[in-house]
Amino acid sequence: MMNRKSFIRNTSALFAASFISESFASSAHNCPSTSTAPLKLKKGISYYMIKEDLSVADKFKLVKDLGFDGIEINSPGTLDIKELLKARDLSGVEILGTVNKDHWSKPLSSPEGSVQQFIVDSVAKSIEETKQLGGDTVLVVPGVVNAQVSYETAYQTAQKNIRKLIPYAEKHKVKIALENVWNNFILSPVEAKRFVDEINHPLVGWYFDVGNVLRYGWPEHWIETLGNCIFKVHIKEFSRKVMNEQGLGKGFGVPLTEGDIDWKVVIQSLQKINYKGEYLVLELGSADQAQLQDFSNRLDKIIGYNV
Numbered sequence: 138m139m140n141r142k143s144f145i146r147n148t149s150a151l152f153a154a155s156f157i158s159e160s161f162a163s164s165a166h167n168c169p170s171t172s173t174a175p176l177k178l179k180k181g182i183s184y185y186m187i188k189e190d191l192s193v194a195d196k197f198k199l200v201k202d203l204g205f206d207g208i209e210i211n212s213p214g215t216l217d218i219k220e221l222l223k224a225r226d227l228s229g230v231e232i233l234g235t236v237n238k239d240h241w242s243k244p245l246s247s248p249e250g251s252v253q254q255f256i257v258d259s260v261a262k263s264i265e266e267t268k269q270l271g272g273d274t275v276l277v278v279p280g281v282v283n284a285q286v287s288y289e290t291a292y293q294t295a296q297k298n299i300r301k302l303i304p305y306a307e308k309h310k311v312k313i314a315l316e317n318v319w320n321n322f323i324l325s326p327v328e329a330k331r332f333v334d335e336i337n338h339p340l341v342g343w344y345f346d347v348g349n350v351l352r353y354g355w356p357e358h359w360i361e362t363l364g365n366c367i368f369k370v371h372i373k374e375f376s377r378k379v380m381n382e383q384g385l386g387k388g389f390g391v392p393l394t395e396g397d398i399d400w401k402v403v404i405q406s407l408q409k410i411n412y413k414g415e416y417l418v419l420e421l422g423s424a425d426q427a428q429l430q431d432f433s434n435r436l437d438k439i440i441g442y443n444v
């Protein structure tokens with residue numbers, strides 16, 4: 138007969154095996170796939186980057202002439218919906234999604250109930266506008282940690298409020314794309330994946346910003362870990378040397394493709410996870426037409442690694 142110690146040992150092993158199996162099964166939809174085939178990639182640009190004093194329609198036309206496929210709009214209520222739709226239809230430039238304009242000053246992680254309600258309502262409105270504009274993602278910063286808001290409190294509060302937004306996302310079939318920024322919060326790819334895995338909804342994932350991670354990591358590591366949790370990708374450059382010599386924010390001041398990002402490796406990493414978001418979206422400073430053309434050419438160089 139099996140003695141007590143043998144029973145406990147065998148039962149524990151069986152439980153552990155079952156737990157591990159269930160854990161892998163429950164998170165399987167988030168596991169990165171592996172591929173080396175070329176991706177379908179489109180060129181995107183943020184609306185605020187267009188420095189030229191033009192009408193909305195003419196800005197869309199300029200974006201088209203510069204070789205971009207889509208444009209990203211700040212939301213809610215920054216521009217007239219009908220005017221945007223008309224510009225979209227005349228130019229053929231997609232409105233790929235929106236960026237919520239309130240998520241930084243009034244974060245989802247705020248300890249104040251009134252602020253939390255304000256930002257939930259604001260993001261909900263952005264989700265609605267995104268649907269009206271034909272986009273499929275709304276970018277949201279998940280939270281901010283500071284002297285008044287602890288890391289753990291920010292984590293729990295942000296998740297709670299993101300869950301409140303899921304019914305709006307489901308209604309409009311719009312994805313909530315959380316962006317990694319310098320917010321003292323979600324500082325590693327493993328944590329970023331855990332954050333959305335715990336929310337456990339296919340409409341909640343990441344808007345991965347390549348340049349933002351250079352301060353404390355490598356973009357290819359984030360891409361490998363986040364896999365198909367990445368809904369879209371923001372493109373900007375960064376130099377650690379300039380950061381160390383001139384200050385943190387100055388690291389973004391180098392021309393695209395001339396900093397520390399290995400763009401070939403980034404594209405190869407996106408290929409390995411079979412990135413489905415299609416868009417690589419420029420998020421740089423405002424620029425005139427000549428500068429925007431240079432940005433477009435440099436983005437072409439990055440996409441050229443997609444072979």
